[in-house]
Amino acid sequence: MLVLVIGMLVLVTNLPDKFQQLLAPGKIEQVICTGNICDKPTFDFLRALSSELHVVRGDYDEVLPVGDKGALANLARSMGVDVLLSGATHKFEAYQYEGYFFVNPGSATGAWISESSAVCGAETWEKGPLHESGAKDTTEKPGCTAHNKTPEPRNGPPPLLNELSDGTIPSFALLDIQGPLVVVYVYQYIGGDVKVERLEYWKPMPQETTQEPAAPEPVTTLM
Template sequence: MLLLALSDAHIPDREKDVPAKFKKLLSVPDKISQVVLLGNCTKSLSFLQFVNGISTNVVIVRGEFDNGTIATTKKSHEDIPINTIIKQGNFRIGCCNGYTVVPKSDPLSLLTLARQLDVDIVLWGGTHNVEAYTLEGKFFINPGSCTGAFSTDWVVQDRDLVSENSTEAKGDNAQEDEKQEKGQSAQPQQDHEQDGKTASATENEDNVSQESPVQPGDASADPANDGKDSSDDDSDIDPADINGGCVPSFCLLDIQGSTCTLYIYTYVDQEVKVDKVVYRKDT
């Protein structure tokens, strides 16, 4: 059977919708048996309708930004649990958003939760970063954010501010080096021959500095630059490394008996990429 894990949609607060290519992949009727929403997915009616179109068997756990209740076909106000356990094949699967795990997403803390719930697989969200690993025979899966919504856990820094701070730090270091050089030149020399060498070296340095002064920001100061503008280096930095990722992703679990085949879907450069991980339960 196929189990779909979605998390951290944050619609409409942070993102408008799931990527269209994800929707096309998931809009195949009667293929997915169950959907698990791992938090921060309940504020958009259109998103919930889309999920119900995938499968009517939907399990929801509460995220950090979810309300405590949700309207269902059975009740007008049904409580959303923080943790829940589902059974598929020979597996017990624990589900949570992870914001109650301290430290957040810490492997040992998640392992403790897995032992408390007595489960084989832990599905958790809250980090917006897709992960999959095994620890002491248990399988831990984080599907990331299905919309690529930003996370408030990441610190977003302005490049200009970082550059200014770096320049100021270099200036302070240069002043300290200059003070140290002055202090060393003020000390009495013990060897007359060493005085001659020092004076000669000083004259050579003065001649070099007069012949080829280096100005701040001069491209020639860095041989590796070859006259290239420093702004060219910024083009090599992946925006995902600056703004904290924002890569849409979800996970699909194919469970057959004691074998779980995990498919990790990510949306990168307008294309869907798939990775596969196989986990077998110890019998």
């Protein structure tokens, strides 16, 4: 299942052209927007990508302090989820903390950010699942995984990335959910080109315990 996680759009007219070309209807099964849609054309743009669209209410549903790992972990714990999506910081982040996996898509249009994006154990891709074909960088990098196994990459294009003159990096995330595995493609617009990074999260599975068969109860016989 492909899920687009996008946020801090403000106006779709500010979305990099190369992002708009990649974000075409028919590829994405669900869209989750972490906020700041300022007009109907921007909402309609997201609605056209998938009929299953979820958008946060606005600036009054933030977790405080904004971006605080402890506060986000408390929310994930209270909701009983394994993966928590958040926004508001205007920078991309993906990391594991206290057994949960957190993804913040950053700002798709390059709205202000306070510091550089952070990617935990990502691999660099030339293209992502939204492109016509994908090619993986062969450079070995540590993966952000909970298990020592790598699934075959899905067929089709990879995810995106973008950079403005003030150092802001427009970004969004595409989640490929495969049962207990979540593959995250980070799209960023850097130097006029779309860059893609890939990382993954495995849901920890409960360890199987083998129990020895109970000893038979002694049998009482009458003599």
